Amino acid sequence: MPQTxxxxxxxTVVITAHGEGIIAGQSAKSAEAAIAxxxxxxxxxxxxxxLDRADELTSSVLxxxxxxxxxxxxxDAGDPGGARNRGVAEARGTTVAFLDADDLWSSNWLKAGFAxxxxxxxxxxxxxxxxxxxxxxxxxxxxxxEIALCDGAYLxxxxxxxxxxxxxxxxxxxxxxxxxxxxxxxGHEDWHWNxxxxxxxxxxxxxxxxxxxxxxxxxxxxEAVERVSGLPWPDAIIGLxxxxxx
Numbered sequence: 001m002p003q004t005x006x007x008x009x010x011x012t013v014v015i016t017a018h019g020e021g022i023i024a025g026q027s028a029k030s031a032e033a034a035i036a037x038x039x040x041x042x043x044x045x046x047x048x049x050x051l052d053r054a055d056e057l058t059s060s061v062l063x064x065x066x067x068x069x070x071x072x073x074x075x076d077a078g079d080p081g082g083a084r085n086r087g088v089a090e091a092r093g094t095t096v097a098f099l100d101a102d103d104l105w106s107s108n109w110l111k112a113g114f115a116x117x118x119x120x121x122x123x124x125x126x127x128x129x130x131x132x133x134x135x136x137x138x139x140x141x142x143x144x145x146e147i148a149l150c151d152g153a154y155l156x157x158x159x160x161x162x163x164x165x166x167x168x169x170x171x172x173x174x175x176x177x178x179x180x181x182x183x184x185x186x187g188h189e190d191w192h193w194n195x196x197x198x199x200x201x202x203x204x205x206x207x208x209x210x211x212x213x214x215x216x217x218x219x220x221x222x223e224a225v226e227r228v229s230g231l232p233w234p235d236a237i238i239g240l241x242x243x244x245x246x
Contacts, residue, residue, distance in 0.1 A: 009044050010045065018058065045093070046091075080189060109207070113207050145160070
């Protein structure tokens with residue numbers, strides 16, 4: 001059914017798409033499964049697909065998979081942070097959840113993440129764990145910024161969290177993502193965003209029992225950032241250091 005424009009929305013699912021191709025169909029199915037579970041719990045969801053310089057295959061796969069269940073925004077940012085900012089600008093939900101068009105969610109992600117944000121609206125929710133596949137293979141456990149073992153000063157050296165988050169929409173609007181600047185060697189954009197939000201008193205907290213499945217692929221912005229900065233590809237950096245490529 002087409003989405004109405006006057007009904008209240010709890011969660012805006014923002015899917016950012018670039019050149020993911022056929023795998024974007026699986027990402028769309030993953031989003032729909034999580035939305036279905038959230039809606040069974042009484043939540044209202046919408047989908048915004050940001051086609052950020054998306055190639056024809058990626059665009060057609062997502063339009064075929066989601067049809068008029070989604071709204072589509074054309075972006076020329078050419079950058080993951082810029083694409084997310086465009087999705088936030090389009091959002092009608094009280095919260096926003098990000099999904100890259102080659103990644104997957106556990107089906108409980110939206111329901112569990114929204115519940116955590118409802119209890120702590122001043123925080124940003126992350127998956128408990130990321131399973132990275134493709135060009136890198138690793139497990140990446142997200143830490144809680146409010147526990148004693150989490151040293152915020154470590155963010156000067158490495159990134160604790162990725163950008164596939166759920167938070168109140170006003171948090172994303174207050175702290176927009178900064179674009180990667182490969183000429184200056186600036187990146188990753190999620191790392192910078194995590195530093196800025198934590199410095200401004202916004203806690204980052206994993207949602208127990210949730211998982212994201214993240215694809216590391218050749219040609220991604222994350223690979224380009226790592227190549228400029230001299231970080232290894234495709235070797236995985238395990239633990240709480242560098243965030244994996246999206």
